[in-house]
Amino acid sequence: xxxxxxxxxxxxxxxxxxxxxxxxxxxxxxxxxxxxxxxxxxxxxxxxxxxxxxxxxxxxxxxxxxxxxxxxxxxxxxxxxxxxxxxxxxxxxxxxxxxxxxxxxxxxxxxxxxxxxxxxxxxxxxxxxxxxxxxxxxxxxxxxxxxxxxxxxxxxxxxxxxxxx
Numbered sequence: 001x002x003x004x005x006x007x008x009x010x011x012x013x014x015x016x017x018x019x020x021x022x023x024x025x026x027x028x029x030x031x032x033x034x035x036x037x038x039x040x041x042x043x044x045x046x047x048x049x050x051x052x053x054x055x056x057x058x059x060x061x062x063x064x065x066x067x068x069x070x071x072x073x074x075x076x077x078x079x080x081x082x083x084x085x086x087x088x089x090x091x092x093x094x095x096x097x098x099x100x101x102x103x104x105x106x107x108x109x110x111x112x113x114x115x116x117x118x119x120x121x122x123x124x125x126x127x128x129x130x131x132x133x134x135x136x137x138x139x140x141x142x143x144x145x146x147x148x149x150x151x152x153x154x155x156x157x158x159x160x161x162x163x164x165x
Contacts, residue, residue, distance in 0.1 A: 038086050040113060043068035046091055048084050063091065065116060074116035078109060087133035088155040089113050090120075094128045106142060110157055120157030141165075 036048040045066040052059045059081030065073040080095040090110035097105045106128040110119040126142030126149060133139075137154040152160040 036083050038084060038091070040086060044073065044113065046084065046086070046113070048091075050081060052081065061093065063111060063116065065113070076111055076116035078111070080109065084111075085131040085133065085138070086113070087131070087138040088136075090155065092131055092138060094131070096127060102145065104144065108140065108153075108157070122153060122157045122159070124151060 035050070038046045038048075040046065045068075046063060047066065048061050048063045050059055050061045058079070061078045061080050061084075062075065063078065063084065064075045067073050078093050078095075080093045084091045084093050086092075087110075089112060091113060092108055092110050095107050095109070097107070099105070103125070104127040106124050106126060108122045108124070108128070108131075110121070111117070112119045124140060124142050126144035126147070128140055128142050130141040131138055132141070134152075137152055137160065140151045140153060142149050142151065148165050149162055150165055151162040154160055
């Protein structure tokens with residue numbers, strides 16, 4: 001009983017911290033290694049934990065969905081470094097690839113909040129600096145060596161429009 005009470009208290013504390021940070025999770029900035037907690041509108045807690053293999057410099061993020069009653073709903077693993085953003089019914093992560101000429105390509109991967117399965121992926125040119133959810137999708141701000149762009153994606157990962165800012 002005591003262990004269940006302590007676990008429940010810890011989950012409530014994490015949920016409170018994430019909620020106070022507008023669902024962005026425990027004060028962790030987007031793209032920072034470590035841990036993160038996000039609370040969905042239904043009370044589901046999504047905990048992300050990133051580990052980095054220092055020998056290969058590869059990162060793995062494990063995401064666990066915990067129901068408001070405290071039971072684990074699903075667990076998923078992504079080959080990515082950094083934070084998640086809740087947008088609609090998806091948790092979105094970003095991974096980057098840097099070419100030898102310095103250009104950056106970013107891949108967004110959306111996990112379904114219902115199942116933890118990959119809902120969609122989208123590759124964009126440039127370094128993603130921000131993900132901002134809106135009603136119906138996510139604005140993605142990317143920066144390359146010469147431009148800054150804003151791309152609107154719908155909840156299915158389809159490009160609605162792109163403008164250079």
